[in-house]
Amino acid sequence: xxxxxxxxxxxxxxxxxxxxxxxxxxxxxxxxxxxxxxxxxxxxxxxxxxxxxxxxxxxxxxxxxxxxxxxxxxxxxxxxxxxxxxxxxxxxxxxxxxxxxxxxxxxxxxxxxxxxxxxxxxxxxxxxxxxxxxxxxxxxxxxxxxxxxxxxxxxxxxxxxxxxxxxxxxxxxxxxxxxxxxxxxxxxxxxxxxxxxxxxxxxxxxxxxxxxxxxxxxxxxxxxxxxxxxxxxxxxxxxxxxxxxxx
Numbered sequence: 001x002x003x004x005x006x007x008x009x010x011x012x013x014x015x016x017x018x019x020x021x022x023x024x025x026x027x028x029x030x031x032x033x034x035x036x037x038x039x040x041x042x043x044x045x046x047x048x049x050x051x052x053x054x055x056x057x058x059x060x061x062x063x064x065x066x067x068x069x070x071x072x073x074x075x076x077x078x079x080x081x082x083x084x085x086x087x088x089x090x091x092x093x094x095x096x097x098x099x100x101x102x103x104x105x106x107x108x109x110x111x112x113x114x115x116x117x118x119x120x121x122x123x124x125x126x127x128x129x130x131x132x133x134x135x136x137x138x139x140x141x142x143x144x145x146x147x148x149x150x151x152x153x154x155x156x157x158x159x160x161x162x163x164x165x166x167x168x169x170x171x172x173x174x175x176x177x178x179x180x181x182x183x184x185x186x187x188x189x190x191x192x193x194x195x196x197x198x199x200x201x202x203x204x205x206x207x208x209x210x211x212x213x214x215x216x217x218x219x220x221x222x223x224x225x226x227x228x229x230x231x232x233x234x235x236x237x238x239x240x241x242x243x244x245x246x247x
Contacts (some may be wrong), residue, residue: 090119093168097185103206104180106173112180113168117161126156141232155231159244162226167219175214178204221245 092115095101104112116122130152133139142151168179182204184195203213224245228236 090116090121092116093180095180095182097183099182101180103178103208104172106169109172109179110165110169113164116168117164122160123157126153126160129156139232139235141234155227158230159223159227163220163223166223166226167215171219171222172215175211176206177211177213177215178206179215180204 092112130149133152133156134142134144134149137144139152139155142148142155171177172179181199184192187195199213200216201213203211203215205211224241227244228241231240
């Protein structure tokens with residue numbers, strides 16, 4: 001009986017507390033924990049400025065790749081003319097292949113003749129011509145030795161200048177011809193050789209057409225005739241004048 005009373009008293013004392021705790025645990029909603037937003041990684045801001053700049057350049061280059069050169073462009077150096085032959089002799093009259101140039105004015109034609117006549121290489125060429133002339137004794141009146149060579153030399157310089165001015169300036173200005181040589185640039189060796197030889201009798205006009213090469217044919221003849229004024233009287237014959245014209 002005492003045991004039963006003890007159990008009953010224990011149940012009466014502790015049952016309301018257990019029931020209250022159970023009701024709290026069942027009625028209170030579960031606690032919701034908010035998850036913090038995920039921020040993008042800011043690793044670039046930790047890079048030094050120079051590294052960050054390199055990264056931007058690499059990204060730009062990958063977005064816009066540099067195009068490779070096209071193989072269909074062709075070789076642009078074909079037919080291109082240099083201003084000198086063998087790095088010595090002037091080549092101012094030659095025009096590169098596939099090149100269209102405006103016509104030369106009278107002043108430009110005279111300047112072209114001046115450059116060809118007084119280029120340093122023209123004095124070297126005159127020295128070689130004078131040496132051959134003296135060795136062949138082509139003009140006996142000049143004599144031999146240093147004094148004779150001097151006569152051969154200044155006559156060679158004068159011949160070149162007179163010929164250049166008549167063929168590149170005076171006659172082209174009168175006949176409205178272009179004294180320049182337009183390179184063919186393509187074709188076989190025989191074709192290009194034939195074209196070069198044909199330019200002795202065929203040339204361009206200022207307007208771009210074709211004409212008989214009065215500048216070369218008539219110009220050289222006029223130069224040979226004028227040279228008789230400063231040669232000895234024994235050299236002023238048709239045979240000697242014809243030789244200078246051909247040369």
